[in-house]
Amino acid sequence: METGRAQKRQTVPAGFREASRRAVQDPALREAIRRVTFNLGARRAQVTAELPHFDALREQAKRIKEHTLAHLDQYLEQLEAAVRSRGGHVHWARDAEEARRCVVRICQEVGARRVAKSKSMVTEEVELNRALVQAGMEVVETDLGEFVVQISGDRPSHLIAPIIHKRREDVARLFSEHLGTPADAPVPVLTAAARAHLRQAFLRADVGITGANFLVAETGTVVLVENEGNARMVTSLPRVHVAVAGIEKVIPRLADLAVFLPLLVRSATGQRLSAYVSLLTGPRTAGELDGPEAFHLVLVDNGRSRLLQDPDLREALQCIRCSACLNVCPVYERAGGHAYGSVYSGPIGAVISPVLAEGRGLVDLPFASSLCGACLEVCPLRIDIPRMLVALRARAAAGPQARWEARLAKLTGWVLQHPTLYRWGSRLARLAEPLLRVQGRPRINWGPLGAWARSRDLPRLAPHPFHRRVRR
């Protein structure tokens, strides 16, 4: 029903409609996405079932997030004080522009020429790389998937599996151009080539840039969850570490990680714990042989405080970016991440992207859903994504068209309340019926009702209406 209404209004963005139509017609892409999402989803189901108290963990996490978001200003101030007390620096950025300027300034102040990055969605969101390159810096993405994205000038299409839209052959071709591997190299050879190439980037980088999965207010700790080890490299070898994080990443206590880490990792990749979790607290201390000499934390708002002030949508800030909702979403599975046209794709992306990237024409993303509710079911924080999608649709629909719909509904109600009128109406419909139908489908499939009519059958009316049969 909901999609029907959406199509009637023609409000699905041309971007999403066009892009998703193309994606749906690409069998290789659909196969690739299905394999990844199915795999991740199955593993998630397996390792979450292993914990009899998984739902209790979800409840606990939800309460911690609700509490933290209710006092976000206080926890951020506590975090700031804790980072400072360990010798780190804290910067605040209202929007993407400020975040970019801030990171570029830090890099320039320490005379950086080479920057190594580990995977971070928020730096994608604020488009940091472009600014760094414009400032004359050499930037290397060191996560294997993000490295492929970077050398192919592409965009990530999944929160944690950025190149699920690429086949092995695509990567092999890219690597043979950039790293000189054979054009038909198998995956282990490709991986080894990336390892050798990126190892130099780690050892030569002046600044390491990361995101953050969690920020611990109590201790000023940045928590990074990963499998490859590149985040460890980036935070151990360069002399400066800059962590860029959305303000919603803060959690109150170190002990809360015992709740959040299993939820995140089990929901994301179906592992019990990811290969590496780094808890980083300030720059290196006297006598330490490695670790950064300076540590900077950049706290980014970029629309998050707008979400927080919105009673309908603030729940979206509880998201820990595990991507479980992408992996079960029937729309994501068919359309892929690129069709959303935003950094954050899938169900949660359809909620937060229109707000975070205000004014970029993504207001219609909430219609890219069948509202089946699978996302709510798997979300480790039980974020009610369908409810928020409906709220966003209601906002988008509050226009002149909605007034017409209301009038039409009123008229229908009035007719239904007057039996004589209704009887005459249905007789008239029975007479006109053959003219309205072509091969069981509506004849009129153009005009304002066109999109709605094209996706619908028009079955034959029963020869005798129900109420007449009952009366007999």
Next chain:
Amino acid sequence: MTARQELLAALRAARESRDPGLPEPGPPEGAGPYRRQLEEDLVGHFTRRAEELGVQVHRIPEGSELAAAVARLCEGKATYVEPALDFLTPALRGCVHLVGWERLPEAQVGVTGADYGLAESGTLVLLGRPARPRSGSLLPPVHVALLREDRILVDLFDLLPRLGTCAETPSARGERRRLEVLPTGLVLATGPSRSADIEMSLAVGVHGPGTVHVVLVPGGQEWPGGLAKESSARWEATRTGGGR
């Protein structure tokens, strides 16, 4: 107004009076049986779950030498031994090609201690400090970790309350509850470095080590160098002089 002031003001305006309150830290209700089952056989669970990920777990036979067990794993390979395990180097020198800190990027094996293990996930907990640099377990393609069996905990609920921002005297709850200093770099390492970015096919050793050996050291055994009794919390008092 600065960005900071403006942002905090906006967040203050969005403060919510409905607040469920912060729940007590610790495992949720219903976790008891699952955690007790792990606790009954910490070494066994740690071993199985690490092995599932491809980690090779070795137990030192009663009465045999720790150094000999380590030497077997790095024989003929350029090996870096972290300062905390300096006491092993005299015994290793004869049969292993040892490299110093400056040549760590060329080392084929990195030998380090692990401060704790987590049975639930087969995880090694490494607390960075001058004698335990972060890169020792990261740069070489092979990581050999020495772990005391009595340092294996159930899970993160067991580990995290031990970590504080400053060292404290043992609490009333006794030795096992002693607070550790939260180091600048703490790593939870679970299995080898891995990636499934290319067509979901698993590749190990992408950036970190692709081969991980864990040498389990019986808890009662006295390590030379006094490590057995030394809580890693106390490293500040017993610094081995990091900048060697």
